[in-house]
Amino acid sequence: xxxxxPASAQQxxxxxxPAGQVALQPPAPVAQQQQRPxxxxxxRIMQISVVTVVVALLVAAxxxxxxxxxxxxxxxxxxxxxxxxxVMAVRSAVLDADGAATNAFLVGGLEPQPRxxxxxxxxxxxxxxxxxxxxxxxxxxxxxxxLNADLTRYTSLVEAARVNNRQGFxxxxxxxxxxxxxVREEMLADLDAVLSMAADDAASDFGVGNLSYVVVLVVVVAxxxxxxxxVRLAAMTRxxxxxxxxxxxxxLVVAFAAGAMGARSSAETAAAVRTEDYRxxxxxxxxxxxxxxxxxxxxxxxxxxxxxxxxEEAFVERTEAAAALLEEQGGDLPELLxxxxxRHAEIRxxxxxxDWDGAVALAVTDxxxxxxxxxxxxxxxxxxxxGAGSQDVTNELSDAVTQARxxxxxxxITGIVAAIACWRGLAARRxxxx
Amino acid sequence: MRATTTxxxxxxxxxxxxxxxxxxxxxxxxxxxxxxxxxxxxxxEPTQEPTDTGPSTPVTCDDPVASYAPxxxxxxxxxxxxxxxxxxxxxxxxxxxxxxxxxLLLGSRNPFTGAIEGFDIDMLHEISRAIFGDPDRLxxxxxxxxxxxxxxxxxxxxxxxxxxxxxxxxxxxxxxxxEYYHAGQKVLVAEGSEAQGLEDLAGQRVCAPAGTTTLTRLxxxxxxxxxxxxxxxxxxxxxxxxxxxxxxxxxxxxxxFAAQDPYAVVVGEPISDEPxxxxxxxxxxxxxxxxxxVLAQIVADGTWVEIYQxxxxxxxxxxPEPPVPVxxxxx
Numbered sequence: 001x002x003x004x005x006p007a008s009a010q011q012x013x014x015x016x017x018p019a020g021q022v023a024l025q026p027p028a029p030v031a032q033q034q035q036r037p038x039x040x041x042x043x044r045i046m047q048i049s050v051v052t053v054v055v056a057l058l059v060a061a062x063x064x065x066x067x068x069x070x071x072x073x074x075x076x077x078x079x080x081x082x083x084x085x086x087v088m089a090v091r092s093a094v095l096d097a098d099g100a101a102t103n104a105f106l107v108g109g110l111e112p113q114p115r116x117x118x119x120x121x122x123x124x125x126x127x128x129x130x131x132x133x134x135x136x137x138x139x140x141x142x143x144x145x146x147l148n149a150d151l152t153r154y155t156s157l158v159e160a161a162r163v164n165n166r167q168g169f170x171x172x173x174x175x176x177x178x179x180x181x182x183v184r185e186e187m188l189a190d191l192d193a194v195l196s197m198a199a200d201d202a203a204s205d206f207g208v209g210n211l212s213y214v215v216v217l218v219v220v221v222a223x224x225x226x227x228x229x230x231v232r233l234a235a236m237t238r239x240x241x242x243x244x245x246x247x248x249x250x251x252l253v254v255a256f257a258a259g260a261m262g263a264r265s266s267a268e269t270a271a272a273v274r275t276e277d278y279r280x281x282x283x284x285x286x287x288x289x290x291x292x293x294x295x296x297x298x299x300x301x302x303x304x305x306x307x308x309x310x311x312e313e314a315f316v317e318r319t320e321a322a323a324a325l326l327e328e329q330g331g332d333l334p335e336l337l338x339x340x341x342x343r344h345a346e347i348r349x350x351x352x353x354x355d356w357d358g359a360v361a362l363a364v365t366d367x368x369x370x371x372x373x374x375x376x377x378x379x380x381x382x383x384x385x386x387g388a389g390s391q392d393v394t395n396e397l398s399d400a401v402t403q404a405r406x407x408x409x410x411x412x413i414t415g416i417v418a419a420i421a422c423w424r425g426l427a428a429r430r431x432x433x434x
Numbered sequence: 435m436r437a438t439t440t441x442x443x444x445x446x447x448x449x450x451x452x453x454x455x456x457x458x459x460x461x462x463x464x465x466x467x468x469x470x471x472x473x474x475x476x477x478x479e480p481t482q483e484p485t486d487t488g489p490s491t492p493v494t495c496d497d498p499v500a501s502y503a504p505x506x507x508x509x510x511x512x513x514x515x516x517x518x519x520x521x522x523x524x525x526x527x528x529x530x531x532x533x534x535x536x537x538l539l540l541g542s543r544n545p546f547t548g549a550i551e552g553f554d555i556d557m558l559h560e561i562s563r564a565i566f567g568d569p570d571r572l573x574x575x576x577x578x579x580x581x582x583x584x585x586x587x588x589x590x591x592x593x594x595x596x597x598x599x600x601x602x603x604x605x606x607x608x609x610x611x612x613e614y615y616h617a618g619q620k621v622l623v624a625e626g627s628e629a630q631g632l633e634d635l636a637g638q639r640v641c642a643p644a645g646t647t648t649l650t651r652l653x654x655x656x657x658x659x660x661x662x663x664x665x666x667x668x669x670x671x672x673x674x675x676x677x678x679x680x681x682x683x684x685x686x687x688x689x690x691f692a693a694q695d696p697y698a699v700v701v702g703e704p705i706s707d708e709p710x711x712x713x714x715x716x717x718x719x720x721x722x723x724x725x726x727x728v729l730a731q732i733v734a735d736g737t738w739v740e741i742y743q744x745x746x747x748x749x750x751x752x753x754p755e756p757p758v759p760v761x762x763x764x765x
Contacts, residue, residue: 169694170536174667199464
């Protein structure tokens with residue numbers, strides 16, 4: 001590079017006679033451009049000044065925008081990860097309500113108070129979740145409106161079932177059936193649609209995190225420009241180093257390295273949050289939803305007295321999927337699930353041997369060693385884990401956001417300082433050639 | 435120099451564009467985060483029971499209500515013919531029966547006790563008594579109307595007593611006992627309705643359970659909009675929600691509905707004969723003969739009237755003469 005630079009600058013007038021040259025030059029550029037005559041030294045100095053300043057400013061602006069964009073993306077990713085978990089929570093709540101309602105039906109006319117409490121709480125949770133989802137609704141607004149309407153319909157069907165049950169009217173079973181069908185065939189399908197939209201949104205925002213390579217490239221290009229400019233300048237002025245440009249170069253190298261690292265580490269944090277917190281939390285939430293579905297099916301195997309085989313098949317399918325999800329995550333959830341499945345097996349054993357009454361008694365008992373208690377333990381443990389996981393996602397993403405914001409400002413300020421350094425560093429040269 | 439600057443500018447721009455493009459690539463979709471794309475767990479709805487609508491061409495036979503002749507005398511529970519179906523059931527310990535759990539008066543689950551009870555159920559208790567000397571050795575399988583043939587054909591149950599009308603078509607795949615109750619199809623409408631029968635319900639929505647003779651007969655009234663439902667009770671729920679204007683069904687079943695809803699009334703004369711029989715797998719003719727013997731005995735000793743009074747006496751009036759059994763079928 002140093003060997004070619006002097007060649008291109010060989011027509012440069014020695015800096016020893018700057019004054020005369022500058023005086024002659026002003027009208028020249030326009031006239032000379034047509035014939036591609038060599039630019040004067042003053043022009044070149046000016047060009048170098050402008051190029052370096054522009055490059056530094058461009059880099060500052062670009063770095064700032066990219067890093068801020070990354071911060072905004074991660075911020076959204078956090079909000080959207082929350083939304084995904086809220087959809088899951090609504091799904092679980094609706095299924096819990098249905099599970100409690102169907103299980104209570106097994107008891108007969110007057111439902112046991114604990115079931116009623118579970119049902120009421122689940123409905124309240126579902127309503128609150130839907131309200132939360134409605135706030136951030138976009139393309140899924142209509143689905144969420146449907147879900148709200150369906151939840152109202154669902155509770156009124158369950159009330160009708162309840163009122164009829166209390167009077168001993170078998171039509172209560174028909175209402176309960178309608179209610180359950182509404183949940184399984186309409187509400188779950190709508191929730192699945194909302195869920196996949198939310199998950200896709202979150203996924204695309206997690207992806208925004210990875211802009212560090214762009215930042216690095218910007219810096220490399222800027223450094224190349226700065227170095228080329230310095231080489232030219234050195235050739236023109238016969239001075240090895242321009243302090244301003246050198247300072248700018250060092251600033252860019254150091255600060256941008258730091259900025260790029262910040263952006264990168266922010267992206268890495270986001271990626272880590274995604275694989276180490278977000279996905280495991282989603283898996284537990286999914287398992288919990290599957291378990292809630294299976295819980296309703298457990299009741300139906302008994303309600304459809306003797307015709308529960310199809311429900312049992314579906315039960316096994318759901319719980320096996322849940323077990324697979326929980327197995328990957330470890331912890332004590334797989335064990336809790338197994339406990340519930342063991343208790344469930346006892347119900348099936350009684351029912352299959354013809355002791356339906358015994359099976360129902362076991363299914364509805366609130367005894368510590370009963371299946372209901374085992375299920376409750378599983379659900380509570382899963383809820384705690386989902387809550388903690390969701391908190392981790394939020395916290396760690398907000399760390400990543402802070403890092404990206406910091407990187408943005410470091411890049412901006414460094415770029416501006418570098419631009420100033422370039423301009424000021426070349427001020428003396430510009431003076432010389434004026 | 436200007437040219438090189440331009441070229442360099444282009445190159446830098448291109449590099450930026452390329453890297454911005456790369457940077458915009460995301461790492462995995464929402465489905466990846468959810469673990470799998472195929473999470474759509476096959477929603478093979480277990481509630482949707484298969485319904486047999488049967489062949490469209492009516493099957494004819496000389497006399498559908500003719501069943502196999504009863505035994506000369508009812509054997510004692512501990513003296514059942516060895517190797518017979520009854521002996522095998524006794525060996526097994528329970529009589530597996532297909533019933534309804536939501537047809538008030540005939541077979542419904544008492545929400546207070548959890549027990550399934552009704553006219554049909556009491557018939558089964560009598561058969562249990564004849565086999566085991568104990569009326570309560572029943573193992574219930576709750577089925578829908580549409581499942582009645584299927585559970586008998588597959589041998590999953592020993593008997594079906596579920597408002598089961600004897601028809602020639604059904605004789606093709608299963609066997610029936612002699613008639614044990616004579617029902618007729620009527621219509622249930624809202625109180626205050628002027629309709630007195632299906633002919634007055636043109637253009638209205640009328641509900642009937644799928645897989646029943648009721649629905650088949652409803653199809654003979656093309657001006658009525660037929661609405662099938664999985665069970666009788668679903669019809670009542672739809673009626674109470676205003677989604678159907680009327681329900682048609684056997685008078686026994688409709689009586690059970692009227693008992694649950696003071697704003698529903700059963701109107702008109704029966705438009706059909708619905709002879710109820712107990713369904714038995716086609717091969718078990720010995721069981722049919724045994725059941726016929728039990729039925730003849732409970733008619734003779736007054737148990738039949740007693741059971742009628744318990745369930746149907748109040749809504750349907752005093753006990754009619756029990757149906758006269760017709761025998762003479764040969765296998």
